[in-house]
Each structure stands twice: as structure tokens, then as C-alpha cells.
Amino acid sequence: MPEGQSSAPRYSVGQEVIFQAALTCFYRHGYDGTSVRDIAKASGTTPAAMYHYYASKQELLMDIIGRFMEQSIEVTRAAVEAAGDDPSARLFAAARSHVLWNASDVMSSFLVNSEIRSLEPDNRRLNIAQRDKLQRIFDSVVVQGVAAGAFLTPWPREASRAVVTMCTAVATWYKSAGELSPEEIADRYGFLALSLVGGQADSVSS
Amino acid sequence: MPEGQSSAPRYSVGQEVIFQAALTCFYRHGYDGTSVRDIAKASGTTPAAMYHYYASKQELLMDIIGRFMEQSIEVTRAAVEAAGDDPSARLFAAARSHVLWNASDVMSSFLVNSEIRSLEPDNRRLNIAQRDKLQRIFDSVVVQGVAAGAFLTPWPREASRAVVTMCTAVATWYKSAGELSPEEIADRYGFLALSLVGGQADSVSS
Numbered sequence: 001m002p003e004g005q006s007s008a009p010r011y012s013v014g015q016e017v018i019f020q021a022a023l024t025c026f027y028r029h030g031y032d033g034t035s036v037r038d039i040a041k042a043s044g045t046t047p048a049a050m051y052h053y054y055a056s057k058q059e060l061l062m063d064i065i066g067r068f069m070e071q072s073i074e075v076t077r078a079a080v081e082a083a084g085d086d087p088s089a090r091l092f093a094a095a096r097s098h099v100l101w102n103a104s105d106v107m108s109s110f111l112v113n114s115e116i117r118s119l120e121p122d123n124r125r126l127n128i129a130q131r132d133k134l135q136r137i138f139d140s141v142v143v144q145g146v147a148a149g150a151f152l153t154p155w156p157r158e159a160s161r162a163v164v165t166m167c168t169a170v171a172t173w174y175k176s177a178g179e180l181s182p183e184e185i186a187d188r189y190g191f192l193a194l195s196l197v198g199g200q201a202d203s204v205s206s
Numbered sequence: 207m208p209e210g211q212s213s214a215p216r217y218s219v220g221q222e223v224i225f226q227a228a229l230t231c232f233y234r235h236g237y238d239g240t241s242v243r244d245i246a247k248a249s250g251t252t253p254a255a256m257y258h259y260y261a262s263k264q265e266l267l268m269d270i271i272g273r274f275m276e277q278s279i280e281v282t283r284a285a286v287e288a289a290g291d292d293p294s295a296r297l298f299a300a301a302r303s304h305v306l307w308n309a310s311d312v313m314s315s316f317l318v319n320s321e322i323r324s325l326e327p328d329n330r331r332l333n334i335a336q337r338d339k340l341q342r343i344f345d346s347v348v349v350q351g352v353a354a355g356a357f358l359t360p361w362p363r364e365a366s367r368a369v370v371t372m373c374t375a376v377a378t379w380y381k382s383a384g385e386l387s388p389e390e391i392a393d394r395y396g397f398l399a400l401s402l403v404g405g406q407a408d409s410v411s412s
Contacts, residue, residue: 033238153401162395165371166368169375
């Protein structure tokens with residue numbers, strides 16, 4: 001699976017139109033600032049069309065957030081596995097792929113980080129479990145690197161979280177018109193992640 | 207000025223009540239998801255009370271965001287100046303104070319990062335100028351450290367931005383009930399920032 005590209009099955013055209021309209025509305029106006037009527041209008045359909053695919057606006061939000069998180073986990077796991085056994089290569093790959101993934105869909109990335117507040121309790125629990133799962137992939141790469149003597153940080157968990165948050169944040173400032181391509185930014189973040197954990201870049205090539 | 211404490215003049219009690227109610231409403235429901243009526247209700251006043259202090263809901267949002275950014279700049283500048291001339295001590299102090307500042311007001315920190323979208327063009331320009339000003343303080347600390355040979359990163363600007371974003375993000379996961387105190391997290395982030403730029407912690411004590 002190429003980096004930044006999803007293997008999840010595509011929705012029907014009808015559902016995809018609703019999904020994308022909701023994504024754009026939530027991104028621009030927030031979940032509470034968007035009505036089902038707004039989504040219908042933005043998608044050129046009717047509220048009934050949304051209710052054909054989703055029981056509620058909440059289910060739609062959860063689909064957007066849950067889908068993005070599920071794919072984040074999948075993309076990160078694939079990148080780490082493809083990198084082989086070397087801890088530096090694994091962390092480099094994880095950080096690099098997390099930057100590319102978030103930069104590839106800045107709207108979903110933003111919603112994942114701004115609309116946890118709008119998830120109902122059961123959905124929130126599912127979301128927290130997904131976040132933990134993603135964080136644990138990074139944690140385990142960093143902890144293994146420390147155990148192997150490849151990373152010198154005294155705080156593997158804090159370092160691991162800092163890697164994830166700095167890579168996620170690229171979506172908040174990255175502009176496609178920017179000076180550096182997403183790939184160039186991702187490479188630099190791969191190396192920055194290695195610095196952060198007190199690792200060496202010797203075994204890594206971008 | 208103690209870290210994480212503002213030197214800005216306090217508002218009158220009446221204005222402070224409106225300000226805090228709006229902050230809470232925007233934090234929970236977003237700017238577009240909050241009406242003037244919601245703010246009045248949350249503050250136990252009337253819409254007329256808000257209009258006594260603010261010409262519009264937009265002016266109130268800008269007051270919240272602008273005030274927090276202004277104080278972020280002030281707090282960071284003071285921390286860097288108090289740290290003296292050593293580049294490592296300066297970066298450590300900047301990162302540490304940025305963590306403490308954001309952890310001290312997670313609601314404002316969140317709004318600064320989620321409601322840029324809701325700022326009208328002139329306010330958005332002011333906000334971008336404030337963000338640039340804050341980022342430039344970190345940039346100049348990192349660039350000076352690289353010039354002095356204290357920091358080895360080949361990418362001072364990317365490293366500097368990564369420091370700011372990872373420190374800001376502490377507000378998104380920090381819980382006052384957490385295992386570590388804000389001061390302990392801030393200390394670790396000070397050291398992580400030094401690692402990130404390829405610096406040494408020798409000259410720094412938390």
C-alpha cells in the first residue's frame with residue numbers, strides 16, 4: 001500500500017458525496033456549528049439523503065474520525081513493518097509516514113484533533129482506544145530502540161508522544177503552496193524524530 | 207513576572223464574567239456553534255451585557271485569542287531573557303515556559319489552534335502576525351545556537367517549529383490529574399527540545 005493512500009473500501013458515490021460535504025462543513029464551522037440541513041445543502045441533496053446512510057449527524061462525525069484514525073493506525077503499522085528491524089529505520093519510517101498521512105488530509109486531521117469534544121461517550125471511548133493504539137505503535141518503536149541502546153532518551157514515553165504531536169501538527173501549518181514538498185518535510189521530520197529520542201541517523205536514508 | 211502568570215490588566219468583573227463564559231462556550235461548542243444568546247445564558251446576563259463590552263461575538267473571540275497570543279509572546283520573551291546568554295539555557299527556558307503557559311489555560315490554547323478559521327480577514331492577519339512573532343523568538347534562539355555551534359541540527363527552522371508545536375500540544379493531552387506535574391512535564395520538554403536541535407543538556411539544570 002503506497003504511503004498516504006488508503007486501502008479501505010470506498011463508499012458508494014452517494015455516501016461519498018455526503019461524507020465529503022460533512023467533512024468540509026465540520027472543518028469550516030465545527031460540529032455544533034453545522035446542521036443536517038447545512039450538510040444536505042453543501043452536498044446538493046436533502047436531509048433524507050444523509051439519513052439514508054447515517055442514523056444521525058453524530059454517526060457521520062464518528063465515521064469521519066474513526067475512518068481517519070483506523071487508517072492512521074494501518075499506515076503507521078505498515079510503514080514500521082516495511083522498515084525492517086533497525087530501530088532508527090523504524091522510527092524514521094513511522095514519523096515520516098505520520099507526517100505524510102496527516103498532510104494528505106488536513107481536514108480530517110483537524111477534526112480528529114478538534115472534535116473529540118463532540119463525540120458521545122461510547123464514541124469517545126472508541127476514539128480514545130484508537131488514539132492509544134496509534135500511540136502504542138510509536139511507544140513500542142521508541143522503547144525497543146532504547147532497550148537496544150540505539151536511542152538514549154531517558155523519557156521514552158514523553159519523547160514518543162512528542163514525536164506524534166509534532167508530526168500531526170504538520171497538517172496545521174503545511175500548505176501545498178509551501179517551499180518544501182510534503183516528502184521533503186516528512187524526511188526532515190524523520191530525522192528530527194531520531195534527534196528527539198537521542199538516536200543516530202547513520203542507518204537511515206530518506 | 208512568574209511563569210504562566212499574566213501581567214495584563216484584569217478586566218472589570220462584568221467583562222471578565224462575559225469573557226470566561228464565552229471562552230467556555232467556544233471551547234465546548236466552537237465559535238459557529240455558540241450564539242450571543244448562549245454566552246448571555248452561560249454568564250447569567252443578557253445579550254445587552256455582552257454588547258456593553260464587545261461590539262460583536264467576533265470581537266470577543268479576537269479578544270480571547272489575541273490576549274492569549276500576546277501573553278504567550280510576553281511569557282516566552284521574558285523566559286528567554288531571564289535565561290542569560292547560553293543557547294541551551296535559552297531554548298530550555300523557552301520550551302519549558304511554553305509548556306507551562308499552554309497547560310495553564312488549555313481552553314484558550316485550544317481556541318487559538320482551532321478557531322483561526324473563524325477570524326475575519328483583518329483579525330486573521332493580526333493573529334498570523336502574532337504567531338509569526340512567537341515563532342521568531344524560538345527561531346532566533348535556535349539559529350543563534352546553531353551559529354554558536356551549540357546546536358547541530360541541519361534544519362533550524364523545522365526544528366524550531368517542531369519545538370513550538372510539540373510544546374503547544376501538551377495542552378491537548380495534559381490532565382491536571384496526570385501522573386506528572388506540569389513542572390515535571392515542562393522540564394522534560396525542555397530537555398526534549400535540546401535533543402531535537404542536536405544540543406547538549408550539560409549547561410542546563412531544571
